Amino acid sequence: MKWSEFFVTGEPLIYAADVAIVLTMVGIVFVLTYFKKWKWLWNEWLTTVDHKKIGVMYIICAVLMLFRGGVDALLMRAQLTAPNMKFLDAQHYNEIFTTHGTIMILFMAMPFIIGLMNIVVPLQIGARDVAFPYLNALSFWLFFFGALLFNISFVIGGSPDAGWTAYFPLAGNEFSHGVGNNYYAVALQISGIGTLMTGINFLVTILKMRAPGMTLMRMPMFTWTILITCVLIIFAFPVLTVALALMTFDRLFDTQFFTMANGGMSMLWANLFWIWGHPEVYIVILPAFGIFSEVVSTFAGKRLFGYKAMVGSIVGIAFLSFIVWVHHFFTMGAGPAVNSAFSITTMAIAIPTGVKIFNWLFTLRKGKIRFTTAMLWSLAFIPNFVIGGVTGVMLAMAAADYQYHNSYFLIAHFHYVLIAGTVFACFAGLHYWYPKMFGHILNERLGKWTFWLFMIGFNICFFPMYFLGLMGMTRRMYTYSDGLGWTPLNVVATVGAVLMGIGFIVLCYNIYYSARYGERDMTGDPWNGRTLEWATASPPVHYNFPVTPVVEDLDAYWVMKKKYGGFHVKEEDLKPIHMPSNSGRPFWMSVAFFVAGFGLVFKWFALAIVGALFIVLGLILRSFEDDDGYYIPVDEIKRMERAARKGA
Amino acid sequence: MGEAAHRYEETLPLEYRTQESRLNILGFWIFLGAEVALFATLFATYLVLFQRTGSGPTAGELFEVKDVLIETLLLLTSSFTCGLAIFEMRRGRMSGLIAWLLVTLLLGAGFITFEIREFIHYVHEGATMQTSAFLSSFFVLVGTHGAHVSVGIGWMILIIIQLLQRGLTAKTARKVFIVSLYWHFLDVVWIFIFTLVYLLGMVI
Numbered sequence A: 001m002k003w004s005e006f007f008v009t010g011e012p013l014i015y016a017a018d019v020a021i022v023l024t025m026v027g028i029v030f031v032l033t034y035f036k037k038w039k040w041l042w043n044e045w046l047t048t049v050d051h052k053k054i055g056v057m058y059i060i061c062a063v064l065m066l067f068r069g070g071v072d073a074l075l076m077r078a079q080l081t082a083p084n085m086k087f088l089d090a091q092h093y094n095e096i097f098t099t100h101g102t103i104m105i106l107f108m109a110m111p112f113i114i115g116l117m118n119i120v121v122p123l124q125i126g127a128r129d130v131a132f133p134y135l136n137a138l139s140f141w142l143f144f145f146g147a148l149l150f151n152i153s154f155v156i157g158g159s160p161d162a163g164w165t166a167y168f169p170l171a172g173n174e175f176s177h178g179v180g181n182n183y184y185a186v187a188l189q190i191s192g193i194g195t196l197m198t199g200i201n202f203l204v205t206i207l208k209m210r211a212p213g214m215t216l217m218r219m220p221m222f223t224w225t226i227l228i229t230c231v232l233i234i235f236a237f238p239v240l241t242v243a244l245a246l247m248t249f250d251r252l253f254d255t256q257f258f259t260m261a262n263g264g265m266s267m268l269w270a271n272l273f274w275i276w277g278h279p280e281v282y283i284v285i286l287p288a289f290g291i292f293s294e295v296v297s298t299f300a301g302k303r304l305f306g307y308k309a310m311v312g313s314i315v316g317i318a319f320l321s322f323i324v325w326v327h328h329f330f331t332m333g334a335g336p337a338v339n340s341a342f343s344i345t346t347m348a349i350a351i352p353t354g355v356k357i358f359n360w361l362f363t364l365r366k367g368k369i370r371f372t373t374a375m376l377w378s379l380a381f382i383p384n385f386v387i388g389g390v391t392g393v394m395l396a397m398a399a400a401d402y403q404y405h406n407s408y409f410l411i412a413h414f415h416y417v418l419i420a421g422t423v424f425a426c427f428a429g430l431h432y433w434y435p436k437m438f439g440h441i442l443n444e445r446l447g448k449w450t451f452w453l454f455m456i457g458f459n460i461c462f463f464p465m466y467f468l469g470l471m472g473m474t475r476r477m478y479t480y481s482d483g484l485g486w487t488p489l490n491v492v493a494t495v496g497a498v499l500m501g502i503g504f505i506v507l508c509y510n511i512y513y514s515a516r517y518g519e520r521d522m523t524g525d526p527w528n529g530r531t532l533e534w535a536t537a538s539p540p541v542h543y544n545f546p547v548t549p550v551v552e553d554l555d556a557y558w559v560m561k562k563k564y565g566g567f568h569v570k571e572e573d574l575k576p577i578h579m580p581s582n583s584g585r586p587f588w589m590s591v592a593f594f595v596a597g598f599g600l601v602f603k604w605f606a607l608a609i610v611g612a613l614f615i616v617l618g619l620i621l622r623s624f625e626d627d628d629g630y631y632i633p634v635d636e637i638k639r640m641e642r643a644a645r646k647g648a
Numbered sequence B: 001m002g003e004a005a006h007r008y009e010e011t012l013p014l015e016y017r018t019q020e021s022r023l024n025i026l027g028f029w030i031f032l033g034a035e036v037a038l039f040a041t042l043f044a045t046y047l048v049l050f051q052r053t054g055s056g057p058t059a060g061e062l063f064e065v066k067d068v069l070i071e072t073l074l075l076l077t078s079s080f081t082c083g084l085a086i087f088e089m090r091r092g093r094m095s096g097l098i099a100w101l102l103v104t105l106l107l108g109a110g111f112i113t114f115e116i117r118e119f120i121h122y123v124h125e126g127a128t129m130q131t132s133a134f135l136s137s138f139f140v141l142v143g144t145h146g147a148h149v150s151v152g153i154g155w156m157i158l159i160i161i162q163l164l165q166r167g168l169t170a171k172t173a174r175k176v177f178i179v180s181l182y183w184h185f186l187d188v189v190w191i192f193i194f195t196l197v198y199l200l201g202m203v204i
């Protein structure tokens, strides 16, 4: 490979990005050195095994990735605003929709959700950490370096260009010559391993580490959705692991899984991809349902309506999500019998989802509703998500899908569920739990600005796309000719996208503004919350609970407040607390994964082997490690509790 | 911890006595659930592709019965000896435990040797991973299992060293128990490979 091929060249946009990247890196190094923060960074963050800090790091990455994916989206919208635009060429457009889709789902939605669950779940169940804190750190760093590997592709070697679905034969060696799709296969593999370990970790945590008295049917709804999500991860992600491994073999070692000669079968890829892919969209939507449930019940001041029906419908949705995957390719010749079966299973998902919608509505009924920013996102979710859901049922009718398939109708549909579902939930959760994470509240006025800009912009952007789809505009087309009548609606859509961009900027400003001027949360319970996370200080001391709380009913903290006026800790009840030690190994092992992955992408196998050897070394060192953590003595706990609660 | 809970813990087998161990063992069971999904996907892939032989040989033309039978015998026996190791561990007998683990290890290494021989043989006949979809899926499915067994061997060696260094403690006992779960799991997978790949291949 020549150096001129190693670095992507020839595009002014790319050169600008190169400069920006170099400047940012120099800036970061300078700031860290100037303020003597390297040690702090290493001790407090890079080696931490604290679920709250890991969660914060996930969310920071997710917001950065939302920026990256959002820039991709704006570039696409710029190109499509008018007919025959010359802003992006076909190849560049292909790369951009591929990275946009992949980043938004795997490196934005997933880490945002996983970040929130890291912060909240142990607190909600009254635990001091997750079951496997070391593994949790490894999960995060694998995600981080997987995402990094994927993101450098646009300046080094070239980005994948076969869509986020990477269908064969398009993604195979026959049609994709560069290293772009190697990045896809390897980077997703690395972060996928991290996700699988997160699934196992949280399943064990929720099953085994709940506070005494918290039976399964007394768990907060968010924890319930995470429990089921973990089960989905555990059964769906191995399918992705295999699919990506086979793709890697096809691309690097010329095997014949998905090729067009020697018996290869490209439809096998489509099937494997969506057997993972459909559960995956539920992996990002079920936790969203959980977040809305918490927010709605808190700000309606009522217990969640139909708790048991909620649990039942989550389980039902999770089960159905594994038997609907063919709806992604009704038009690819499976035949009427198969199509009908999958059509019915798909429509069946509307039933449990409808149950949930009504439960939220009944929770709101006669509640004393407080219109906070988090609540606004949750209220807006209901009608917007219903639009996405109803158009989903339209797509589920196999015969009709021949008309909608791969058109902008589909684009509108899945953005209505992904944005109005997952992204709204992430924003709701961010505003809701922000005081828990950082000890201050996100400014409500700015929050509402973000909400209205983003929510209105979202509808202006995507509602017209339903009609563009019906008018025949297909997805993934990089330009269109004049005279098709598509121009006005495309202009409208771009305006909407810009509004969303402005909303995002306001959010970022809000984060800065609130850090400086935001209202501190001294009580630990700024929203008059119902679940145990609000029984801790904001932000919680690193051991979370000085003594393990005892749960008497659903909405455990609410009950405590009603019965005993809060969660009281008697100093004589304190016992030394056992905590896990920090470790730098998850970090450097993930660097080794990155190095090995980079070697595979460029077929530099010597480099890949060096990386692999360091991974093995890490595993061996871990096996021999004899570190059982440490105990915090009672005096120390007393001191920390007083410091954390001095405002209360 | 309360006195009663403590007394209860004393009645458990050594590997279950600490909270951490119980979490680890449950976590490992769940990991094996994910492994089931992984191998199920590989089997599904194989079953979809195994008659798509292109211009290469079919399964019936290719497979070597003798090597496969020896491999099967070695691996099934190793699972039995692994069970004996746990039996000795429960009786608190370190020497028996280590001896049976070593036998298990050797049998596993024998299995890998024969598997590699079998693969080399196929490659010499011109049946490589690149020849046809059938062969790609065959090598990846059986090779993934073989890679798992190799990892298991390395892992068991590490644990034997730790047993020698640290003796039989709650922690080392848990490690032995978990690696034995892993080993039995690979045995089960092999039974499916034997039936769905080799037997099916030689019948159809």
Ligand code: HEM
Binding pocket: A070, A073, A074, A076, A077, A097, A098, A100, A101, A102, A104, A105, A109, A162, A163, A164, A165, A411, A415, A418, A419, A422, A423, A461, A474, A475, A476, A477, A497, A500
């Ligand atoms: C923030 C505003 C967003 C805008 C303006 C936007 C816009 C777009 C556009 C224009 C396309 C390409 C249409 C085409 O040419 O086929 C697209 C594709 C896509 N978007 Fe978005 N999007 C946004 C957010 C999101 C989010 C939050 C997600 C996921 C969580 C997402 C997931 C996807 C996926 C999966 C694709 C398909 C990529 C492919 O065809 O391979 N988008 N989006």
Ligand SMILES: [Cu+2]
Binding pocket: A277, A278, A324, A325, A327, A328
């Ligand atoms: Cu689907």
